[in-house]
Amino acid sequence: MSKLLDRFRYFKQKGDTFADGHGQVMHTNRDWEDSYRQRWQFDKIVRSTHGVNCTGSCSWKIYVKNGLVTWETQQTDYPRTRPDLPNHEPRGCPRGASYSWYLYSANRLKYPLVRKRLIELWRDALSRQPDPVLAWESIMNDPQKCQSYKQVRGRGGFIRSNWKELNQLIAAANVWTVKNYGPDRVAGFSPIPAMSMVSYAAGTRYLSLLGGTCLSFYDWYCDLPPASPMTWGRANRCPGIRRLVQLQLYHRLGL
Numbered sequence: 001m002s003k004l005l006d007r008f009r010y011f012k013q014k015g016d017t018f019a020d021g022h023g024q025v026m027h028t029n030r031d032w033e034d035s036y037r038q039r040w041q042f043d044k045i046v047r048s049t050h051g052v053n054c055t056g057s058c059s060w061k062i063y064v065k066n067g068l069v070t071w072e073t074q075q076t077d078y079p080r081t082r083p084d085l086p087n088h089e090p091r092g093c094p095r096g097a098s099y100s101w102y103l104y105s106a107n108r109l110k111y112p113l114v115r116k117r118l119i120e121l122w123r124d125a126l127s128r129q130p131d132p133v134l135a136w137e138s139i140m141n142d143p144q145k146c147q148s149y150k151q152v153r154g155r156g157g158f159i160r161s162n163w164k165e166l167n168q169l170i171a172a173a174n175v176w177t178v179k180n181y182g183p184d185r186v187a188g189f190s191p192i193p194a195m196s197m198v199s200y201a202a203g204t205r206y207l208s209l210l211g212g213t214c215l216s217f218y219d220w221y222c223d224l225p226p227a228s229p230m231t232w233g234r235a236n237r238c239p240g241i242r243r244l245v246q247l248q249l250y251h252r253l254g255l
Contacts (some may be wrong), residue, residue, distance in 0.1 A: 050096040055194035058091040113158040132172035183211030
């Protein structure tokens with residue numbers, strides 16, 4: 001019988017029972033299950049780690065299908081730890097487990113973005129004044145222009161630009177800020193050094209030579225900063241669950 005008629009007769013069908021009537025055999029179409037099977041199919045497994053502003057110390061199994069990452073699970077083949085301690089595997093956080101979604105997400109930043117209202121003001125100022133610093137100064141000295149782009153913060157409105165244009169804007173803004181307020185009013189932070197020493201050193205070196213303020217790269221770590229140093233006043237030590245076997249006193253507070 002057709003699938004359409006089967007749907008109309010769904011609640012009237014009564015198949016064979018088993019387990020003293022607690023179970024029922026249904027002869028319905030099960031093509032919908034193929035979508036789940038296809039979701040978890042893969043061609044090969046490769047070893048990798050995650051680079052979402054992370055140390056990248058956890059080993060992962062990456063399942064690849066048609067050249068695309070489909071899903072991932074933690075590796076469990078770490079070297080054995082001390083005989084008197086349990087192994088620390090598996091290693092890998094939920095953030096890493098969602099990396100395949102992040103990799104192909106429409107929310108992933110692939111190009112430099114800038115607030116539309118700000119870049120319109122910048123392009124207009126640069127067309128009137130070819131000196132980038134003076135062009136930025138014309139925006140900063142106009143309260144109406146400043147208010148027009150600051151009041152839309154938090155509302156999105158970003159558009160795609162290019163690095164050449166935005167680097168010029170950033171440099172002009174930094175020079176103007178240093179001249180008017182001092183170099184310590186330029187603040188920023190780089191990616192964590194464990195992720196990329198070159199990226200970390202480039203940003204930190206720039207701020208240091210400029211006399212700017214280097215913020216903590218630890219702020220990259222998602223919810224770790226508010227969970228540990230901002231609450232307890234010190235960075236987390238990540239001892240691991242295996243340390244429990246070495247404790248003489250175990251005190252759980254606030255759980």
